[in-house]
Amino acid sequence: MYFLDELKMKTSENLLFESILKSLLKMREFMVVCLIVIHCLNCQAQNNDTEEKNMFQASMIKPDRIAKLSDEHYFFDFGKDAFGTLIIEIKSPQTDTLIVHLGEKLAEDGTIDRKPGGTIRYQKVMVTDIPVNEKFVLSLQRDRRNTKSQAIALPDSFGVIMPFRYCEIEKLNVPISDVAIRQKRYNYRFNDSASSFVSSDTILNQVWDLCKYTIKATSFAGIYVDGDRERIPYEADAYINQLSHYCVDHEYGMAKETIKHFVDYPTWPTEWLLHTILMVYQDYYYTGDTSLISCHYEQLKEKTLYQLADKDGLISSYSDKVTGEFMHKIGFTDTTQRLIDIVDWPPAQKDSGWELANEAGERDGHEMLPVNTVVNCFFYENMCIMAELAGVLNKEDDAKFFSRMAEKSKYSINEKLFNKEKGIYIDGIGSTHGSIHSNMLPLAFGLVPEKYKHSVVAFVKTRKMACSVYGAQYLLEGLYRAGEASYALDLMTSTSDRSWWNMIRVGSTMAMEAWDMKYKSNSDWNHAWGTAPGNIVTRYMWGITPAEPGFEKVQVSPQMSNLSFSTIKVPTIKGPINAEFKQKNGRTKLFILELPQGMEGEFSLIAKGEKSKVMVNKIAVRSKDGQIPLKPGFNRISIKEKKK
Numbered sequence: 001m002y003f004l005d006e007l008k009m010k011t012s013e014n015l016l017f018e019s020i021l022k023s024l025l026k027m028r029e030f031m032v033v034c035l036i037v038i039h040c041l042n043c044q045a046q047n048n049d050t051e052e053k054n055m056f057q058a059s060m061i062k063p064d065r066i067a068k069l070s071d072e073h074y075f076f077d078f079g080k081d082a083f084g085t086l087i088i089e090i091k092s093p094q095t096d097t098l099i100v101h102l103g104e105k106l107a108e109d110g111t112i113d114r115k116p117g118g119t120i121r122y123q124k125v126m127v128t129d130i131p132v133n134e135k136f137v138l139s140l141q142r143d144r145r146n147t148k149s150q151a152i153a154l155p156d157s158f159g160v161i162m163p164f165r166y167c168e169i170e171k172l173n174v175p176i177s178d179v180a181i182r183q184k185r186y187n188y189r190f191n192d193s194a195s196s197f198v199s200s201d202t203i204l205n206q207v208w209d210l211c212k213y214t215i216k217a218t219s220f221a222g223i224y225v226d227g228d229r230e231r232i233p234y235e236a237d238a239y240i241n242q243l244s245h246y247c248v249d250h251e252y253g254m255a256k257e258t259i260k261h262f263v264d265y266p267t268w269p270t271e272w273l274l275h276t277i278l279m280v281y282q283d284y285y286y287t288g289d290t291s292l293i294s295c296h297y298e299q300l301k302e303k304t305l306y307q308l309a310d311k312d313g314l315i316s317s318y319s320d321k322v323t324g325e326f327m328h329k330i331g332f333t334d335t336t337q338r339l340i341d342i343v344d345w346p347p348a349q350k351d352s353g354w355e356l357a358n359e360a361g362e363r364d365g366h367e368m369l370p371v372n373t374v375v376n377c378f379f380y381e382n383m384c385i386m387a388e389l390a391g392v393l394n395k396e397d398d399a400k401f402f403s404r405m406a407e408k409s410k411y412s413i414n415e416k417l418f419n420k421e422k423g424i425y426i427d428g429i430g431s432t433h434g435s436i437h438s439n440m441l442p443l444a445f446g447l448v449p450e451k452y453k454h455s456v457v458a459f460v461k462t463r464k465m466a467c468s469v470y471g472a473q474y475l476l477e478g479l480y481r482a483g484e485a486s487y488a489l490d491l492m493t494s495t496s497d498r499s500w501w502n503m504i505r506v507g508s509t510m511a512m513e514a515w516d517m518k519y520k521s522n523s524d525w526n527h528a529w530g531t532a533p534g535n536i537v538t539r540y541m542w543g544i545t546p547a548e549p550g551f552e553k554v555q556v557s558p559q560m561s562n563l564s565f566s567t568i569k570v571p572t573i574k575g576p577i578n579a580e581f582k583q584k585n586g587r588t589k590l591f592i593l594e595l596p597q598g599m600e601g602e603f604s605l606i607a608k609g610e611k612s613k614v615m616v617n618k619i620a621v622r623s624k625d626g627q628i629p630l631k632p633g634f635n636r637i638s639i640k641e642k643k644k
Helices: 002-010 015-055 202-221 235-248 253-264 276-287 291-303 324-329 373-392 396-416 436-444 450-462 471-481 485-492 500-506 532-541
Strands: 056-061 065-070 073-090 098-103 122-127 162-170 179-188 196-199 544-546 553-556 565-570 577-584 588-595 600-604 612-616 619-621 627-630 633-641
Touching: 056 073, 073 098, 073 202, 162 179, 179 202, 196 202, 202 235, 202 485, 202 500, 202 532, 235 253, 235 276, 235 532, 253 276, 253 291, 276 291, 276 373, 276 544, 291 373, 373 396, 373 436, 436 450, 436 471, 450 471, 471 485, 471 532, 485 532, 532 544, 532 565, 553 588, 588 600
Parallel strands: 553 600
Antiparallel strands: 056 179, 065 073, 073 162, 073 179, 098 122, 098 162, 196 565, 544 553, 565 577, 577 588, 588 633, 600 627, 612 619, 612 633
């Protein structure tokens, strides 16, 4: 190419040569373009390979336990359920066909349950022609449902994977010492040391560990999915997944990709759609990044369903405004679809294909009416968030509009959906019934007037855990916001069959889709929407949340109840927050908080009305409005309650 340039300079006066050279130069330009394209494609392929390697992790796990069940029949326990496949290496010739069983659940006799029920996974594989001294990847059958077009596709390099903890091999006629078996686990990049939690309650510790591991294990798709049955993102599932993910690792890309997915692929439950803006809000506060807000602002506006609001500021998915054009505006390509109120998890519906054992579902008898209290609580929260996000983008008119809509919605919820005689919220306009959902959500979103908090809380406590593992997120949030820390802790450490401890007791190492199989007969054992304690412990019990976007400032408002000690490590975009708590005789509390550089904060003192002596780094201080300023680095706060 240098030669052509030189030749052009030396022969430019010769028209024939000039014509020939122009043709050659055009060929050169074409060749250059081709080379650039090839180079870019190669770079893209290399980048994709690098990105895939950087995004995902594969771990080779040895069995925790190996047992001989009978001649040529062995059992392997890998300690935890994980999404992956099996790697086999045999040092001497195997003369018979191997029968390999993989599963998540054990039967009563201690072997893998061949009929585990629901969507608990089991697979049997026949293996022939096993090479000697060579790693062999078990060929698994793909599941038809979770590999449909709506499901999230996995990287080709994964092959077919499934969740399993246990393996059995039959007809193994070589010495077990000649066999190496590994569980090859796949997950999105995850830093195990980014977070930790320990407390004086051993059940709470195990529940938190269950939640943390669930977040890691269910990240295998690189986007928040609902579990192995469908491998489809749903907004409500993803929101809880996001909150818990932020509390156990400083990883924010997965949430962003999930939000982008929901912009184009919303799901049909009304309340699920109303979680979209909640996810964007948390992304903004935990990262300080406004790109999702600015890029998708108009779509996000539509997904708040504000166009359905009536003159009272209440919405209904049964409105005449829900047309094909409206469905298109909120992101649906199939404009024949319509929103459906779900209110937690519904009872069996033959037309939907759901096969639920409990006819009541997880609705606590909720009356399904056109103007629904649960839906409108989510709508109110959407309006509050949208008003703030509009302000972030300096859209003053929108900010005022959404702020007014929030006020109108709040007023109507408290006037039209609250029974003042009973002191509780009803399920909808025209209802006489109040479910736990219709009362825990007003608590969680700060809708309850101060004078009615006692009656609403009292009612909620009579219902115990009358909601699903998803609803538990808002039940716990509402209780902590109402100052009911002890009762909330009791729920997180309960040993009933509607508890996280029950998930551990039945043998799952990930959060389950339902409290127990009897409450949802098609449920699975790998559902991140069941990880509420993973974020509640951090955000409410310890009370560590970003007070300003990007954790420029942190708010610490602990409600430790009867715990005698606790330590926690919380990942943030600025670095980890390390904290320690000790309590003596119920009157003296010690908090040690280490904040990363560039982060300041405020520490909330004990409940209003209680007198105490406060020392910060051994210096007596007086708080302003119950807040103690925190500085980067070491903060030692001693609180001694005065005798009454």
